[in-house]
Amino acid sequence: MTSIAARNAAEISQRGRLRSASAQMLFEGSIKFTLVGLTLLSVLTTVAIIAVLIEETVGFFTMADHPEISVWNFFTGTEWSPLLGAQPLFGVLPLISGTLLVTAIAGIFAMPVGLLTAVFLSEYASPRTRTILKSVLEVLAGVPTVVYGFFALTFITPYLLQPLSESFGTYNAMGAGIAVGIMILPIVCSLSEDALRAVPHSLRDGAYALGATKFDVTAKVVIPAGLSGVVAAFLLALTRAIGETMIVALAAGGLAQLTANPSQQVQTMTAYMVQIFLGDAPAAGVEYRSSYAVAFTLFLITFLMTWTGAIILKRYREEYD
Amino acid sequence: MKTIPLPKTNMDQSTTTPTSSTSAPTVPVALRPPSAIEMNSLSAWYAKNQVLHAIDLDIAAKQVCAFIGPSGCGKSTLLRWLNRMNDTIPGARATGKISLHGVSLLDAALDVVDLRRRVGMVFQKPNPFPKSIFDNVAFGPRLHRIYSRTDLEELVEQSLRASALWEEVKDRLSSSALGLSGGQQQRLCIARAIAVGPELLLMDEPCSALDPRSTASIEELIRELRTTYTIVIVTHNMQQASRVSDTTAFFYEGKLVETGATDLLFTTPRERRTEDYVTGRFG
Amino acid sequence: MLASCLAATTIAVLVLSALLISIAIEGTSALSWSFLTSFASRKASQAGILAPLMGSVWVCAICAIVAIPVGIATAIYLEEYARRSRLKSLIQLNISNLSGVPSIVYGILALVAFVRFFGIRSNDDPLTFGSPESFMYLQIPFGPSVIAGGLTLSLVVLPIMIIASQEALRSVPQSLRQAALALGSTQWQVVWHVTLPAALPTIMTGAILSMSRAIGEAAPLLVIGGFLLVFQTPTNLMSDFTVLPLQIYNWAGRPQAEFHKIAAAAIIVQLVVLLAFNSIAIVIRQKLQRPLQS
Numbered sequence: 001m002t003s004i005a006a007r008n009a010a011e012i013s014q015r016g017r018l019r020s021a022s023a024q025m026l027f028e029g030s031i032k033f034t035l036v037g038l039t040l041l042s043v044l045t046t047v048a049i050i051a052v053l054i055e056e057t058v059g060f061f062t063m064a065d066h067p068e069i070s071v072w073n074f075f076t077g078t079e080w081s082p083l084l085g086a087q088p089l090f091g092v093l094p095l096i097s098g099t100l101l102v103t104a105i106a107g108i109f110a111m112p113v114g115l116l117t118a119v120f121l122s123e124y125a126s127p128r129t130r131t132i133l134k135s136v137l138e139v140l141a142g143v144p145t146v147v148y149g150f151f152a153l154t155f156i157t158p159y160l161l162q163p164l165s166e167s168f169g170t171y172n173a174m175g176a177g178i179a180v181g182i183m184i185l186p187i188v189c190s191l192s193e194d195a196l197r198a199v200p201h202s203l204r205d206g207a208y209a210l211g212a213t214k215f216d217v218t219a220k221v222v223i224p225a226g227l228s229g230v231v232a233a234f235l236l237a238l239t240r241a242i243g244e245t246m247i248v249a250l251a252a253g254g255l256a257q258l259t260a261n262p263s264q265q266v267q268t269m270t271a272y273m274v275q276i277f278l279g280d281a282p283a284a285g286v287e288y289r290s291s292y293a294v295a296f297t298l299f300l301i302t303f304l305m306t307w308t309g310a311i312i313l314k315r316y317r318e319e320y321d
Numbered sequence: 322m323k324t325i326p327l328p329k330t331n332m333d334q335s336t337t338t339p340t341s342s343t344s345a346p347t348v349p350v351a352l353r354p355p356s357a358i359e360m361n362s363l364s365a366w367y368a369k370n371q372v373l374h375a376i377d378l379d380i381a382a383k384q385v386c387a388f389i390g391p392s393g394c395g396k397s398t399l400l401r402w403l404n405r406m407n408d409t410i411p412g413a414r415a416t417g418k419i420s421l422h423g424v425s426l427l428d429a430a431l432d433v434v435d436l437r438r439r440v441g442m443v444f445q446k447p448n449p450f451p452k453s454i455f456d457n458v459a460f461g462p463r464l465h466r467i468y469s470r471t472d473l474e475e476l477v478e479q480s481l482r483a484s485a486l487w488e489e490v491k492d493r494l495s496s497s498a499l500g501l502s503g504g505q506q507q508r509l510c511i512a513r514a515i516a517v518g519p520e521l522l523l524m525d526e527p528c529s530a531l532d533p534r535s536t537a538s539i540e541e542l543i544r545e546l547r548t549t550y551t552i553v554i555v556t557h558n559m560q561q562a563s564r565v566s567d568t569t570a571f572f573y574e575g576k577l578v579e580t581g582a583t584d585l586l587f588t589t590p591r592e593r594r595t596e597d598y599v600t601g602r603f604g
Numbered sequence: 605m606l607a608s609c610l611a612a613t614t615i616a617v618l619v620l621s622a623l624l625i626s627i628a629i630e631g632t633s634a635l636s637w638s639f640l641t642s643f644a645s646r647k648a649s650q651a652g653i654l655a656p657l658m659g660s661v662w663v664c665a666i667c668a669i670v671a672i673p674v675g676i677a678t679a680i681y682l683e684e685y686a687r688r689s690r691l692k693s694l695i696q697l698n699i700s701n702l703s704g705v706p707s708i709v710y711g712i713l714a715l716v717a718f719v720r721f722f723g724i725r726s727n728d729d730p731l732t733f734g735s736p737e738s739f740m741y742l743q744i745p746f747g748p749s750v751i752a753g754g755l756t757l758s759l760v761v762l763p764i765m766i767i768a769s770q771e772a773l774r775s776v777p778q779s780l781r782q783a784a785l786a787l788g789s790t791q792w793q794v795v796w797h798v799t800l801p802a803a804l805p806t807i808m809t810g811a812i813l814s815m816s817r818a819i820g821e822a823a824p825l826l827v828i829g830g831f832l833l834v835f836q837t838p839t840n841l842m843s844d845f846t847v848l849p850l851q852i853y854n855w856a857g858r859p860q861a862e863f864h865k866i867a868a869a870a871i872i873v874q875l876v877v878l879l880a881f882n883s884i885a886i887v888i889r890q891k892l893q894r895p896l897q898s
Contacts, residue, residue, distance in 0.1 A: 002545040005482035006515060010549060012476040013518030016466025031792045035681035038674050045759060046698050052716045116612030124606055136620055142878050144820025146849040147871050150856040154864055155626045182619050215605045243706020245823035250856055270708050277827045295712050306704030310697055406786060411688050438788030448779035451802055461787035517787055
């Protein structure tokens with residue numbers, strides 16, 4: 001019975017008209033060609049970003065009518081006043097310090113809160129709580145950054161900071177920094193949680209079998225084992241903080257100054273770029289071109305950080321594979 | 322059905338003169354040696370790790386050959402060279418010679434897509450596509466040929482009958498294959514392989530994920546199917562090998578230790594290691 | 605340990621509640637039908653968000669048309685075709701690096717490449733295709749137009765789309781690919797008939813999340829010269845445009861409290877749109893995602 005059917009099937013299977021093998025090969029080839037081409041687009045994007053930034057930055061440093069601009073002065077100068085006074089000054093340090101101040105505040109807020117929330121999610125929370133919290137974080141992750149800027153300007157600064165101290169102005173590094181921290185919180189949290197959950201259960205079981213408490217297991221086994229992943233999460237989140245634009249453009253102020261005082265207003269690299277591209281600065285002018293040099297600096301910093309983060313992440317993934 | 326030599330290029334197989342291919346050897350059907358598969362000093366590696374050592378083995382046509390041996394002895398690797406599934410594994414390579422009806426399988430120029438259409442494979446775990454039962458069986462045929470609707474329906478029915486699944490699923494051909502039980506899924510996978518019209522069926526521990534009852538039905542199926550196909554089955558289970566196979570090959574640490582008629586190999590093994598293995602002293 | 609974890613989690617929840625509540629209090633009063641259907645105005649009470657709303661729709665549609673197919677194609681190449689090689693890991697590293705590039709930097713690339721076409725052709729003397737009546741009307745260089753905006757955003761979300769699609773493809777069990785290959789499928793047949801259908805619900809979720817990222821982006825559009833005040837809705841690819849986040853930025857940056865109110869109202873609209881996006885993603889995830897293996 002079965003064998004008859006098998007013979008029938010073999011016979012019927014030969015009845016159809018064969019598809020053309022050469023047409024199929026041509027089709028396969030063109031598909032692969034298209035896929036390779038589209039994949040190269042992302043490589044092309046990187047090349048184009050670097051080429052454009054280098055070209056425009058070199059243009060800025062070699063402007064004939066501004067011999068005072070040099071790479072050395074740019075990276076060591078402590079004053080950034082491209083729009084004021086007769087002699088514009090291009091020392092990028094105030095912009096970098098402003099960026100770092102905001103990023104530091106964001107990190108101080110987001111790293112502990114994010115990591116602890118991640119520990120709670122991966123080690124303590126019931127599946128139900130976990131689902132709810134994950135969707136809270138998903139909502140936070142989806143909120144456009146301009147909304148956080150608005151929140152800093154209309155809530156954090158007037159209702160949280162100014163009641164604490166009168167030194168906080170409308171625009172200040174603290175308010176912007178906290179808002180940036182809220183923005184990166186979901187990133188810290190979900191990436192750290194991934195790292196913690198990647199720690200194999202056998203490791204936890206091993207510790208429990210030795211009589212460890214939940215606290216011991218979490219603090220002495222899980223977190224150390226997931227540490228590289230957590231560090232990578234921090235790095236990637238801080239990279240986002242450094243490159244964040246709309247929050248600082250709205251809430252951090254527009255005065256480039258070298259200060260570590262969080263109640264002062266600061267200008268970040270991104271906020272300066274917004275100021276230039278929104279303003280009426282002529283495209284050939286020195287201020288306009290300075291923004292490319294700032295962008296290149298920003299790109300280099302974030303590129304190095306993402307790279308480091310990606311390498312750490314890759315290494316920790318390999319640990320358990 | 323006649324066994325058709327395996328040409329290197331696609332040719333219209335619907336012609337009744339199977340030796341019309343120019344690239345296939347022009348040995349008349351009647352004179353062809355009874356071996357479907359011949360392997361000469363076949364060695365294989367995964368990266369730098371040699372997993373097969375100079376295997377010489379002939380497998381007869383329209384018989385069931387079982388590969389047995391402890392885990393890691395290379396029996397699955399060998400099976401996966403017979404349809405070149407190892408091509409998908411980075412670093413896998415082989416030297417020596419395997420031929421299927423005289424066509425060299427390790428030839429770099431071999432059309433592997435064409436090869437796989439002539440060599441069906443059933444995997445360890447049932448792996449139906451997340452599609453309907455009908456679409457699962459029709460998947461392979463549709464890839465290679467254009468059928469009329471009635472031919473396709475008939476092909477699906479005969480394939481499902483051949484795998485003894487038709488009576489159970491004929492009323493729900495359009496429902497998802499994932500709703501079937503494990504044993505049914507595995508029989509569906511066999512139907513899927515049969516529908517393409519292969520000459521050789523490879524089975525990689527097809528019952529290891531099944532309960533005893535499903536196992537029994539699959540074993541019965543294998544015995545039925547060997548009248549139509551050459552079947553190579555890899556198994557861990559020596560009782561299964563002795564129940565379903567005509568010949569058995571015993572592998573140990575990448576080497577072929579002994580091969581022969583199944584009843585002889587199990588009752589009067591020539592090699593000490595074979596005896597130890599079949600009597601359960603190790604493995 | 606548990607106490608500090610709970611405290612941290614509470615902070616996260618509190619922050620979200622404070623954000624939503626403060627914006628709701630500030631913005632609800634300004635929400636009305638006419639707010640959705642009017643153009644911007646010097647008077648806050650008469651201003652509306654019709655132009656940015658339609659601008660967002662246009663820009664996001666263009667972004668989706670470009671970024672989703674390219675992202676899926678790249679993911680397919682990397683996951684299904686490329687063999688493990690140095691080149692592949694380089695491309696992979698490049699993509700994760702791109703995902704960390706600040707969006708404002710993409711704006712600069714887009715400004716030079718799309719808006720000005722690398723200066724190869726002057727914006728005053730553009731190559732023109734089609735007539736302004738057709739929505740396909742196109743000029744090269746693009747200038748600060750809808751098409752430039754859409755392409756800019758597609759640069760920003762492409763890495764996200766690629767990574768999401770890759771993860772989706774990776775989650776398809778290897779056994780399904782093997783089954784298809786063993787039946788004599790070519791590489792593309794495996795992808796088209798097996799891998800892609802199985803991964804599609806997850807890919808669509810990723811696509812929707814990418815689009816919700818695109819719809820909230822303001823910085824790169826600001827760089828390419830997205831306008832802050834626009835008094836018309838886009839009619840063709842070359843139209844001037846603004847988007848909701850830019851409009852919010854514009855109103856939020858003004859000192860007058862009444863503009864903060866309409867900024868908050870615009871934020872509510874933006875969040876509702878995002879929430880709709882997210883719910884669609886969740887529905888797809890739950891309804892369409894059948895088990896791939898029993």
